[in-house]
Amino acid sequence: MTIAIDARDICASDGSRGAGIGHYTWSITRAMAALGSHRLVVAVPAAFSKRDEKELTGCGRVRVIRLPAMRARFLSRHAFLPSRIALEGVDVLFCPSGEIPLFWRGKAVIAVHDLSVYEHPEWFPDGDRGNWSRRTVFPKSVRAASAVIAVSEDTKRSVARMFPDAERKTTVVYEGGELPEGFVRIEGGEDLVLSIGTVEPRKNYATSASAFDRYLRRRPERARTTRYFIVGSIGWKAEETLVAVEAVNAAWREVAGENVVQLLGYVTDQEKWSLLSRASALLIPSWHEGFGLTALEAMAASVPVIASTGGALPEVVGDAGILVAPDDHEAMSLALAQCLLLPDGTKELVEEGKRRAAAFTWERAARETLNVLEKCCS
Missing domain, CATH: 3.40.50.2000 (Glycogen Phosphorylase B;)
Known part of the structure; x- marks a missing residue:
């Protein structure tokens, strides 16, 4: 099976590893690559570091596609990306950010992290792109998705409240939280x-x-x-x-x-x-x-x-x-x-x-995510 990963948010604009969804995208992609059970086509921004690309491709069954920087953000995200990955013979697209490109016509699985923006919009900025994504792209993605991954039971309940029809296709897959290699706890001090x-x-x-x-x-x-x-x-x-x-x-x-x-x-x-x-x-x-x-x-x-x-x-x-x-x-x-x-x-x-x-590891998260993707293609 060939899985495409929409990893546009995998890093910050300077190429450093991102926080939030960026951290999730990097961690779940790396863990899926390490398992080596399926061919992965990973679409990354132009700024993605060569070091991190080497780490992914070193797993053997990973192809990294760099997306060119484009001024027309809409065309880049919603038109160029789906047309490019379609050339790779993809069976299913995984979208860690929760948004499916509008012009993607194949099977897709999205990850949903938090729906506070719907229940408490006062906590969030009122930018045009955020409103467009909130009103149009994300709701359309939930409806179009073959399956939805929620990162917690709380998020799954939010999905059910906001999008009742999506409850039956939503599966909880927890994130991982692992120590970096060489971590040492320092006691004492202030x-x-x-x-x-x-x-x-x-x-x-x-x-x-x-x-x-x-x-x-x-x-x-x-x-x-x-x-x-x-x-x-x-x-x-x-x-x-x-x-x-x-x-x-x-x-x-x-x-x-x-x-x-x-x-x-x-x-x-x-x-x-x-x-x-x-x-x-x-x-x-x-x-x-x-x-x-x-x-x-x-x-x-x-x-x-x-x-x-x-x-x-x-x-x-x-x-x-x-x-x-x-x-x-x-x-x-x-x-x-x-x-x-x-x-x-x-x-x-x-x-x-x-x-x-x-009990919360990225390897476990990767295996459970792959189970969801496999079911979509069975």
């Missing part, structure tokens, strides 16, 4: 609370900053040795978060000698794992997550996880973390105190987290 993700309303960092402030007010002597790092680019509608962060920093700057809450911006994958290696806790305050990959990665890295009850987070974290309501500042603050002041008390959570994370 207390470090870490949050990972673009600064935008859905991430709810204004609440987590407030919770961190409450923690410091309980233990002001810790202000010199405790920091809260928020890792991620400044996104859309970030004003509330920026104001909240500055308010906390203004309150503690004189005591701490620097900002206690620091916005680090975008970091590389290697830098992310370096931060996780010395984090005292990962805090995920989100209003909603379609999966919660950072929770899985933190559990694998032996980092205690504090996660909100938003979306799929309870499904991913289970009993291996501390769950709090996303609007409960006090509960979030007490959870921070538990992780930072009583680290011995979180040892059971950490051990359970490692066991839980071990």
Whole structure:
């Protein structure tokens, strides 16, 4: 069987490995290639790195097609790509981004990550392309897809609510969360609370900053040795978060000698794992997550996880973390105190987290994804 993968979002514009859907696309493509059970035709943007291309093609049954950079984005995504991969004798097209090119006429399977944009559009930017995709391309893709892969049961329920006819063809395939080779946990040093993700309303960092402030007010002597790092680019509608962060920093700057809450911006994958290696806790305050990959990665890295009850987070974290309501500042603050002041008390959570994370692998995700693709062609 020949499977085409629409991997247009596999990397950032500079060729570096992307976050979010980009990370998912790279991880699932690499895992499927490593299995070697089917021929893969992977359509990538022109910026895709030669190093990563070599890693994919080194698996043996992979052909990488570079899509030329085109000013006419619509033609590139919806006309050129399907006409190009059709030349490869493809049996089925896999679309990790959830969108099938409008002019594709063969079988297709889409992955759906999160439908918050329909249920809470106020969390998202109001750009023209987003509206076009939301109103037209994605709904058409759900209807046209031979099968739908949801990354969590929560996302599957969202698909059923928004597109009832698609429920019967939707299968849950969890993502993977594996440690990079050579990862080493670093104990000791200052207390470090870490949050990972673009600064935008859905991430709810204004609440987590407030919770961190409450923690410091309980233990002001810790202000010199405790920091809260928020890792991620400044996104859309970030004003509330920026104001909240500055308010906390203004309150503690004189005591701490620097900002206690620091916005680090975008970091590389290697830098992310370096931060996780010395984090005292990962805090995920989100209003909603379609999966919660950072929770899985933190559990694998032996980092205690504090996660909100938003979306799929309870499904991913289970009993291996501390769950709090996303609007409960006090509960979030007490959870921070538990992780930072009583680290011995979180040892059971950490051990359970490692066991839980071990069940979520990209190899398993690849096998289950291939099962869905095979059924479409049987």
